[in-house]
Amino acid sequence: MSFFENISYNVFPWILLLFFLYFLLLLINSLVIFYKAKRKDPTMEHCLSQRGIICLVLLTVAFLAILIFTIYAFITKLNKEGIMSAMQNINLIAIFTLVYALEIQNVIMVGKKNILIGNTLFEYRKMKKITYPKGKKLSFVYSQKDIQTSLFFIDVTKLKSALSKAK
Numbered sequence: 001m002s003f004f005e006n007i008s009y010n011v012f013p014w015i016l017l018l019f020f021l022y023f024l025l026l027l028i029n030s031l032v033i034f035y036k037a038k039r040k041d042p043t044m045e046h047c048l049s050q051r052g053i054i055c056l057v058l059l060t061v062a063f064l065a066i067l068i069f070t071i072y073a074f075i076t077k078l079n080k081e082g083i084m085s086a087m088q089n090i091n092l093i094a095i096f097t098l099v100y101a102l103e104i105q106n107v108i109m110v111g112k113k114n115i116l117i118g119n120t121l122f123e124y125r126k127m128k129k130i131t132y133p134k135g136k137k138l139s140f141v142y143s144q145k146d147i148q149t150s151l152f153f154i155d156v157t158k159l160k161s162a163l164s165k166a167k
Contacts (some may be wrong), residue, residue: 013087020094023101030104033119036157040069041111047162048107052153056103066093108154110162130163132156 038044048056069094077086109116114123122142130140132151138159139148151159 006121010084013084013090016090016094017087020090020097020110023094023097026052026128027097027104030101030107030119033114034107034109034116035084035122037109037111037114037116037121044109044111044114046107046109047154047159049155054105055153059103063096066096068086078141105154106150106153108151108159110159115162117147124163127163 059065073089074086077089085163089112107118114121116122116126117138126142128141130138133139133148136151137148138151139146145163
């Protein structure tokens with residue numbers, strides 16, 4: 001085995017495992033923040049469009065299926081071939097966790113007094129200069145910081161009505 005084959009076989013799976021664990025931690029953190037925001041403001045609801053809801057449900061089902069398959073394949077290979085062979089199963093779940101975590105970060109929840117964008121809770125009364133520079137972008141100034149976010153899977157009419165009610 002050459003040096004590069006040895007590194008790709010012995011080191012790369014461990015790096016992917018760390019990658020997977022990091023994005024899994026981000027995913028769990030996002031879900032905890034959604035729960036805490038919903039508990040703090042019971043009027044919080046998501047602003048996902050129908051396409052966004054379908055995409056998020058499909059990604060959730062696919063994530064859970066891939067996670068279960070990866071755990072099963074890991075345990076099976078661990079019993080038969082050893083740890084390094086079992087670590088090769090981490091590739092798919094690591095990449096899919098990245099995609100799923102990025103999609104969860106795009107969810108926007110609106111309530112009576114607050115709006116949750118990604119992992120950040122904003123108060124409506126401190127939001128200034130709210131604009132929609134492109135069809136699928138939201139831009140505003142919050143505490144003298146310019147903030148922009150994507151509105152790809154977001155129902156823009158629901159978001160605009162929530163932002164207009166707050167003003």
